[in-house]
Amino acid sequence: MREDITQALPDAPTPAADKGERSKLYYFSIIALLILATEVVGFEFTFIYPAxxxxxxxxxxxxxxxxxxILYLGxxxxxxxxxxxxxxHGKKKMFVRCALCxxxxxxxxxxxxxxxxFMTGRALQASALPFFVLGYGLIRDLLPARLVPIGLGALATSTGISAILSTFLGGWLIDAHGFRxxxxxxxxxxxVLLLAVIxxxxxxxVRSPQRVDYKGALLLVLGCAVLLVSLGMKGVTLVAALLISVGLLVAFYQSQKRIAAPLIDPSxxxxxxxxxxxxxxxxxxxxxAGYGFLFPQLxxxxxxxTGYGFGLSAVQLALWxxxxxxxxxxxxxxxxxxxxxxSGPRVVLILGALLLVAACLMVAFVAPTTDSAWVFRLMSFTDGAAAGFFQAGTQNIIVETVPAERQGISGSMNFMVQSLxxxxxxxxxxxxxxxxxxGAGKAGQFLFTWEGYRTVFLIAAACAVLSLVISLARRDGRTPASGGLVSGAH
Known part of the structure; x- marks a missing residue:
């Protein structure tokens, strides 16, 4: 049954639409500023790929x-x-604090x-990763419900804008002046953007007074860190690291069930x-993420x-x-x-998963058979299209599922899984x-066999297939997105 969030949750904040709307220009200005501000998240990833x-x-x-x-781990x-x-305390206030860090x-x-x-600096740069969570929350809190689905989709495009700008601008900077x-x-x-945000x-x-579980956060990051470090281990050391990681993560989950304000809400x-x-x-x-990191190296x-690469410069990589x-x-x-x-966010997730499967399989089976630039551009366009659908579909489903006053924690849980x-x-x-x-190339770049690249892209394709199966099987997300007016309907 579809019901208004204010009926389902008596204590929920009044939606923006009920307070009297302002002009569309006002709301689109908010979206534009958030897009520009969240660009930095894309930049801190995509600047690294060609470097x-x-x-x-x-x-x-x-x-x-x-x-x-280390960014994902952070x-x-x-x-x-x-x-x-x-x-x-407020989403804008935390945005400003994260920007300073x-x-x-x-x-x-x-x-x-x-x-x-350098890695210490990258760890500090992880403070920008909450920008998307804060941005999605601000769109829900500040925009009328009818504009929320469009606003969420528009914010998802910022990763595309940063991909274009960073590869051209970053490519020129790297080729001409070095990665620094x-x-x-x-x-x-x-x-500059921090001044504009302020x-x-x-x-x-929207406010939801509660305590912050810093102990739980420590257990979570330690458990994830040990898990990631174990990926390079073998034998008894690997088993020991996995057991420690599982123990820390289980302790984290159990702690979340015992406190009133958990980082990950079991409910x-x-x-x-x-x-x-x-x-x-x-x-x-x-x-x-695997595609985005490995395809530029290829x-x-x-x-x-190697028999498969093209020796592209950073600027040429931008075009390809x-x-x-x-x-x-x-x-x-x-x-x-x-x-x-x-049509509902479920179909958007299905499209994203299908396109990502196609992109990974194209690299695994088509890349070594052609030297045509347009084929590789098609692969990259397909990957980008998958990312756009994925972000838009995911955020709209979260807004439809979770009440406004719990948007911050729910968005954080989703982004935490994305980071992991x-x-x-x-x-x-x-x-x-x-x-x-x-071996190593002339510039000190480490090289790998084509068999290695095919293996990792097939693993990535298998993960995309899993997401496709989940999206096809789910029963929710089949009705048009309401922008948050429907909550707890599933």
Missing amino acids: VGQIAAEFKTQQVAWALT GTAVVPVVGKLADI FLAGTLVCAVAPSFPV ATFWFLFGYMG AFLPESP ILTRPAFFLTLATTGSLTVAW LMAPHGA HGLPMGLGTMACGMLGGWLARR GGSLATAGLTAVLLKYPL
């Missing part, structure tokens, strides 16, 4: 994948804590003399719609030494990969929001790829 070779050579390490993994701890604090981390990365110092120049750009960009972004009126997890959404997010993110590998991927994300993020409002999936993708798939070494 992997330079970073590995600069710091003389084969563990450069951890420059991405997200598992930072995002739920920030989401909880946002529900208590991000600026500090970016400065450390720009001047880092060693890989450990990208961090100086990020420092200036975030500084001056123009309204604060959310939300009992909702089939939300639990299935987390399962879809986890499996899709492994495939999506294209930038020298053809003469970043531009088509970004266009796909932008187009299908907006389209996904419209489809969710018209990304961690497993970059650390786990890289561990698999390292089993297929080919």
Whole structure:
């Protein structure tokens, strides 16, 4: 039965639509500012993809994948804590605090003399990962319900915009000035956007007074960290690490059942719609993050030494990969929001999973058989389109499932699963790829056999297939998205 959130939950805040709407220009200005502000999340990932070779050579390490993994790992701890604090103190206020921490981390990365110092800066940069959770929450809190599905889809397009800008701008900066120049750009960009957020972004009126479980956050991040480190282990050490990880994560879950204000709310997890959404997010993110990290490496590998690469520069990579991927994300993020409002978010998730399966299989079986640029651009466009549908469908399902005053914690739980999936993708798939070494290129870039790349992309495809099966099986999300007017309907 469909029921208004204010009827289902007497203590819930009054929706924005009931307070008297303002002009569409006002609401679209909020969306535009949030898109610009959340761009930095995409930048801190996509700037690294074409710079992997330079970073590995600069710091003389084969563990450069951890420059991405540590962001995801940081997200598992930072995002739920920030989401909880946002529900208590306000989403804009936490946005500002996270931005300041991000600026500090970016400065450390720009001047880092060693890989450990660089990784410290990257860990601080993880403070930007809650931006999407805060942005989605602000859209729900500030926009009329009828505009929420479109707003969520529009915010999902920011990953596409950053993919386009970062590969061209980042490619030029990396080729002309080295990878450190990208961090100086990020420092200036975030500084300007922080001033704009302080001056123009309204604060959310939604509050949910409660305590923050810092002990639980520590158990969670330690459990995830040990799990990720274990991916590079063997034998007895591997078994011991896995047992420690499972013990920490079980202790974390048990602690959440005993406290009044948990980081992960077991009562939300009992909702089939939300639990299935987390399962879809986890499996899709492994495939999506693995594709995003490994595909640029494949294209930038020298053809003469590998038999499959093209030796692309960072700017050329933008034309082959970043531009088509970004266009796909932008187009299908907006389209996904419209489809969710018209036909329900389930169909949007199905489309995203189908396209991601296709993208991974194309790389695994078609990439070594052709040198046509348009084929690789099609692969990247397909991957971007999958990402747009995935983000739009996921966020609309969460809004339909969870009440407004619990949006912060629910969005944090979803993003935490996304962070863990990304961690497993970059650390786990890289561990698999390292089993297929080919040597080192002239610039110090580590090379791998084609068999290794095919293996990791088939693993990514299998994860995308799992998300497709879950999306097809779920019974919820079949009715048009209401923008949060329907809550707890499943």
